[in-house]
Amino acid sequence: MEITIIKTTTNKKLSTPVVTGFGKYFTDHMFTMDYIKTVAWTNPQIITFDYLAISPSTSVFHYAQSVFEGMKAYLNDKGEVVLFRPYENAKRFKKSCLRMAMPYIEEDDFVQAISELVKLDKDWIPSEEGTSLYIRPFMFATDEVLGVHPSNTYKFIIILSPVGHYYPNGLKPISISINPIYSRSFFGGTGDVKCAANYSISLLAQKEAKEKGFDQVLWLGGKEHNIIAEVGAMNIMFVINNEVITPKLDGTILAGVTRDSSITLLKEWGYIVSERDMTVDELLEHINNNEVSEAFGTGTAATISPVGLIEYKGTNYHISDDIGPVAKRLYETFNDIKTKSDAPHREWVQIVK
Numbered sequence: 001m002e003i004t005i006i007k008t009t010t011n012k013k014l015s016t017p018v019v020t021g022f023g024k025y026f027t028d029h030m031f032t033m034d035y036i037k038t039v040a041w042t043n044p045q046i047i048t049f050d051y052l053a054i055s056p057s058t059s060v061f062h063y064a065q066s067v068f069e070g071m072k073a074y075l076n077d078k079g080e081v082v083l084f085r086p087y088e089n090a091k092r093f094k095k096s097c098l099r100m101a102m103p104y105i106e107e108d109d110f111v112q113a114i115s116e117l118v119k120l121d122k123d124w125i126p127s128e129e130g131t132s133l134y135i136r137p138f139m140f141a142t143d144e145v146l147g148v149h150p151s152n153t154y155k156f157i158i159i160l161s162p163v164g165h166y167y168p169n170g171l172k173p174i175s176i177s178i179n180p181i182y183s184r185s186f187f188g189g190t191g192d193v194k195c196a197a198n199y200s201i202s203l204l205a206q207k208e209a210k211e212k213g214f215d216q217v218l219w220l221g222g223k224e225h226n227i228i229a230e231v232g233a234m235n236i237m238f239v240i241n242n243e244v245i246t247p248k249l250d251g252t253i254l255a256g257v258t259r260d261s262s263i264t265l266l267k268e269w270g271y272i273v274s275e276r277d278m279t280v281d282e283l284l285e286h287i288n289n290n291e292v293s294e295a296f297g298t299g300t301a302a303t304i305s306p307v308g309l310i311e312y313k314g315t316n317y318h319i320s321d322d323i324g325p326v327a328k329r330l331y332e333t334f335n336d337i338k339t340k341s342d343a344p345h346r347e348w349v350q351i352v353k
């Protein structure tokens with residue numbers, strides 16, 4: 001793919017405050033590319049990060065034909081820019097596009113566009129431990145018509161955001177509330193792809209959990225709405241009697257790259273990892289019997305996020321006040337893999353040349 005690069009004439013970086021939160025500041029440039037049904041993908045370019053001019057009739061506003069990815073660029077100990085398993089995100093993006101009746105992007109083009117953009121805005125990658133440059137590729141329908149049908153035109157954009165620690169308290173365990181009422185996904189639905197609509201339908205539960213004083217929602221799935229599924233943007237794992245249990249990929253949960261990488265590492269370290277259904281009753285019984293030594297979420301945004309407390313129907317189930325050894329080892333190993341050139345699993349790391 002031949003990408004046209006038009007460099008910005010302003011330098012925003014000097015006026016951008018020190019990064020603390022998540023996804024609030026954006027770099028100088030963005031990648032954009034347009035799809036027209038009769039022409040296919042056209043006009044790949046890197047230009048100044050700027051507003052878009054869009055008609056109020058644009059179909060994405062009305063019917064949410066929109067997908068995205070989330071990944072990160074890091075600086076390693078040699079000052080090189082590193083991506084973590086970018087082809088996994090490229091594959092998942094393609095899967096999301098197909099599910100939403102959208103045209104997809106070839107995996108090589110997806111990774112190339114990210115690499116070129118990150119290379120240009122390399123100076124924005126923060127270097128303090130736990131920080132990174134968040135990469136947000138996304139695509140949306142741009143037909144200016146209110147009919148409900150797959151759009152004939154689309155826009156693919158990549159924006160970059162320097163991020164601090166996802167959780168302001170660092171690695172302190174979070175509290176999660178099991179929602180007994182709402183669903184974020186169902187069999188035959190879109191729970192296993194990253195489409196925008198999955199997140200808008202999760203916001204009310206997230207708001208209610210926050211109001212009750214909990215950080216995140218733990219979703220239930222299964223035909224009887226009693227199977228542990230996942231957290232807002234993280235997969236979930238439990239260490240129960242030295243076995244690591246995580247929900248299986250049944251088509252209703254997102255196949256996280258961090259989940260997959262964690263399972264590989266855990267098996268290498270000798271843990272038994274079971275990908276299986278677990279009912280909420282089974283989980284709570286294990287917690288009551290003091291058999292759950294750790295619970296943690298896995299996902300790009302926070303990498304590993306320990307869970308200290310789970311609430312269900314007004315009762316709090318306490319797991320731990322501190323990060324446990326399994327979560328800590330995973331967290332540190334991922335940090336090493338991304339930043340140290342002598343860490344294991346070099347094949348997971350792609351250096352942006």
Ligand SMILES: *Cc1c(COP(=O)(O)O)cnc(C)c1O
Binds near residue numbers: 231233259300
């Ligand atoms: C993105 C996401 C994850 C985590 O996936 P990673 O590839 O590990 O970042 C898990 N669950 C949901 C619902 C997500 O959107």
